Amino acid sequence: MRSVFPGNSVCRVRRKGCHEVKLSSRHLWCLFPQHGSGKKHERPIVLEPWQEAIVHAHPWEFVRGLIHSDGCRITNWTTRVIAGERKRYEYPRYFFTNASDDIRKLFTDTCDALGIEWTHCTRNGNPYNISVAKKTHVALLDAHIGPKY
Structure with a gap:
């Protein structure tokens, strides 16, 4: 610096x-031209062409930064009936949460480019949460994201 x-x-x-x-x-x-007064979810967040070039050249690093700042990896669970007995089933899952439509779109567009399948998880009608739960896609994220510190 x-x-x-x-x-x-x-x-x-x-x-x-x-x-x-x-x-x-x-x-x-x-x-950082996206920086400005007010809340980021109330103003446009658009990458400049030079920033887009960096994201396209280093998409995993971009996704890692977004997950480390506004995401998490958790162990989700549910129950299933197997052979007549209800059993607990656990699986890893990534979440990315941000109130900015633009920032969520940057995340999902980059996931799309990397072949990572994602879904919206709405909470109280707000689509702020993006989920990656398929085993192969979680494994891909695991290989590239690494632990948060």
Whole structure:
């Protein structure tokens, strides 16, 4: 960050499992044009062409960043009757949750490009949750996402 912004104040705070980097610059808007005042789900979030090129070149990294920021991997469960007996069935599942239609679309479009099948999970009529639950697709995400820290 110091090499990109040599005239600005940069600091690093060590935290357990990560490093927090802070920078103040009026030019950050140039690098992150989606940033703006107000809530992100109330304003358009559109990638600039140079950002789209990066996402197309590195889709797994993009999905990893989205999952790590607004997603999770859980063990879901249900019950089934097998041979007349009700048994508990557990399976891994990924969720991505965001109130921004644009951000959810960036996630689902990238999943589509990677061949990851997903579904909407509505809660109280809101389609904020995206689910990936098919075993082969969860395994693909497992291979590329890695644990959150």
